[in-house]
Amino acid sequence: MSSGAKVISAFIRETTPGITPAGAWNLLKRSSWGVKPSQNTKDNDEIGGTRMAQGATLGTVDVGGDVGTKFRWGQHDAFLASCFGADWSGDSLTMGNDRITFSLATYASDIGVASISRGAQVSVWKMEVPNDGDITSTITFSGLDWDSKADDTSFIVGTATDNAGELRYSFKEVTGISLNGVDGGAGFCIDTFNIQFDNNMQTQRCIGTGSPFAGANIPTTFTPKGSITLSWSKAAWEVWSKTLTGATVPFSFTLANDEGQYTFAFPKVQVAGDWPDGGNTDIIQVQLDITAADVSPTVTRAVTVPATAISVAPATSSGNVGTTATLTATLTPAGATDVVQWVSSDPAIVSVVSTGQKTAQVTRHAEGSATITGKVRTFTAISTITVTAP
Template sequence: MSSGAKQVTRYGVETTVGTAATKWQVLGFTSNSLDAAPQTTESQTIKDTRIAAGTLVTGVEVQGDIETEFAYGTQDELLECVAFNKWAANVLAFGGTTRKTISVVRGFTDVDNYHLFTGCHINQWALSIPDGGIVTSKFSIMGMGRKASAVVPTGTVTAAVDAVQFTSLSLGDILIDGAVKDGMCVSQLDLTIDNSMQIQKCLGKKENNGIGAILETVMKGSGSVTISWSKNTAELYEKQFLNIPIGISYSLADSAGNEYVLALPQVLLSAPLPSGGGGDLLTTQFSFTVKDAAPTLTRVPVVAGGG
């Protein structure tokens, strides 16, 4: 028997894609579904009975989600994997070309069971800000290999970063085309960055379950924002019929003063008219998709002793 409190997740940046890392960072998480699933093919062989010949393993898929509570400075390395870029002057631009892969360890420490996943690419990142609660950050992973062991993989280990999570109260002003719009009360905000990755199978690649590479294609950004109905909201609603993009930016600040600013320079909108009864507060949910310009995440660390 195993306790959920005795789970551990560690990750390490790989020097070579698919080769296990040797330096590990403990990651705080709320759930981890990263797993390997055998792909089977049914044998069509006919023997001297009517009994089916069974199935053969013809491949293995490694994928799953690691869900976390978002906090300043705890996931900057993982976000580089999502962005295919490095932080430059505290700015991270999504949609780059610099590949960065990780190894991930899932451990069940009370039963000495560990699973090492290698060649892990982060295909998607989803950031969700509720109207009341903790901001969540989810990483969707596609990997190349898995090995099980009764002992934890070797290497140096850095403890989980102790940071205060962002909540709905951490959200600053939401800017539409660089300004706060009167009457537009936002009650929910979600963003997904999708690298649209595909697995390239190659014969002879036994060590990676027949996977030659995991390749990124078009980077897509999408999300939704729920806004109270107002005159300014109605003007925003009209933009979808003319295919006019808008810019959205917003910030998250922790209690120490550290801040992230997320900017979506151009997004296209889609939304229905609001619907509700006489006792309802009218809102509508805008879906949006990123157009042309790269989304950016800017970190603004608090300056010790600054005025």
């Protein structure tokens, strides 16, 4: 008998679709594994000497299925590239026409049984963002070949390298979410949402190969889509009203933790949804289906570089009521990616608003002085602002 905890899952990118290359395998952390062969059969309608059924005829074999995962930094970059049909250009990804495939393998080390799917291409990539708990991703693969064995050896050569981040992204790491130019939490409350990129994959089969497997899996229309559940409000109505006009709106969000961040930007999405209703104790919500149109979404990534110190310039500043000044923070190391948070000790005298990752503008309102604090992580620095009569 085998334990699921002893089944190793790994992948390697192929150079030629359907051929497993030599090289290092990557460990695939997953919560479920549905990649397998599905044997298609046809009933044999022959009539024999008795009324006994004459068995079935074996037909084609489909290879593929879903792999369920938690979303982690670095683990999905190659799969997103396969789904989009393009390699990352630096740290940006958009739709292309390349064919990116993998060999996917498992090995049950306690019983010595191994499997491999070759020519596996991502047909659908889906992300679910809940209102509590971890963000999950489901990868749907379509493969060209399948093999298995039970001789106590694995198709995975060597020890698979774990390139995934240690941290799982959760609902708390969703930042910068925006729909129709309105930030979430300002004009509306987003309860849950999901996105998926669907290649509408079609299978091509070729007679004469002697193989029951697909000859090729061909992506057709690339359809990014999803669903957003909003609390009903005027801002939500503004978006819902586009259902009746077909007008598009922008949608974007960022996932950021201490290892890195991803930003998913949909320049144009069309919306569809029913008019909402609710009982006398319900919070009324509207569910909107979104479908990207005309322009490909873009995914960007950036490694998080944590700050270890901060200073603010100028350290002091004096000016009349009604004047403004710019504060600039310097972070250590120089490439730190944290965004500085700014707070005034007395907003009635001096207010402060962020104008960038490391900059802020202060406005002098009344005579006196106030301390402006810039903060990143646990590190702080101050600037003393003095206000004089005009």
